[in-house]
Amino acid sequence: MKDYGTLSQAINILKLEEGYEFDFNLMDEKIELKAESKSYHPDDFEVDKVLRFEGMSNPDDNAILYCIHTKDGKKGTLVDGYGISGGQISKELMARLDLKSGRETK
Numbered sequence: 739m740k741d742y743g744t745l746s747q748a749i750n751i752l753k754l755e756e757g758y759e760f761d762f763n764l765m766d767e768k769i770e771l772k773a774e775s776k777s778y779h780p781d782d783f784e785v786d787k788v789l790r791f792e793g794m795s796n797p798d799d800n801a802i803l804y805c806i807h808t809k810d811g812k813k814g815t816l817v818d819g820y821g822i823s824g825g826q827i828s829k830e831l832m833a834r835l836d837l838k839s840g841r842e843t844k
Contacts, residue, residue: 742789744791745791745801745803745817748789748791748803749803749815749817752803752805752815753815756805756813757813758805758806758813758814758815759813759814760773760774760812760813760814760815761773761814761815761816762778762804762806762814762815762816763816764816764818764827764831765777765827766827766828766831767779767827767828767830767831768780768782768831769783769806769816769831771812771814774812776812778808778809779830779831780828780830780831780833780834781830782808782809782810783806783807783808783809783834784806784807785804785805785806785834785835786805786806786807787804787805788802788803788804788805789802789803789805790802790803791803800819801817801818801819802817802818802819803815803816803817804816804817804818804835818835
C-alpha cells in the first residue's frame with residue numbers, strides 16, 4: 739500500500755496525483771460540496787478508499803480521510819474525526835462510510 743505520510747501530505751497527493759480535487763463536508767444525512775452548493779445523499783456517492791491517521795501523542799489528533807467519487811463525476815476527500823466522532827448522522831450515511839466494507843485502509 740502507498741505511504742501517504744501525514745494527513746495534509748495525503749490530501750495534497752490525492753489532489754495532485756489521483757484527482758480528488760474537491761473538499762466534502764459531513765452533514766446529518768448527506769455530504770456537502772460547498773464550493774458548488776451541492777449535496778449528496780448516501781446513494782449518490784461511493785467511498786473509494788479510507789485512510790486513517792493517528793496522532794503521535796494526542797488521541798484528539800486522530801483522523802479519517804475518505805476518498806469519494808460521486809455519481810456526477812466529482813472526486814474529492816472528506817476528513818472526519820476518528821470513528822465519526824462529531825455528530826448525529828443517519829444510519830444510511832454511517833453505513834456508506836463504514837470502515838468494515840473491505841476498502842483500502844492505511
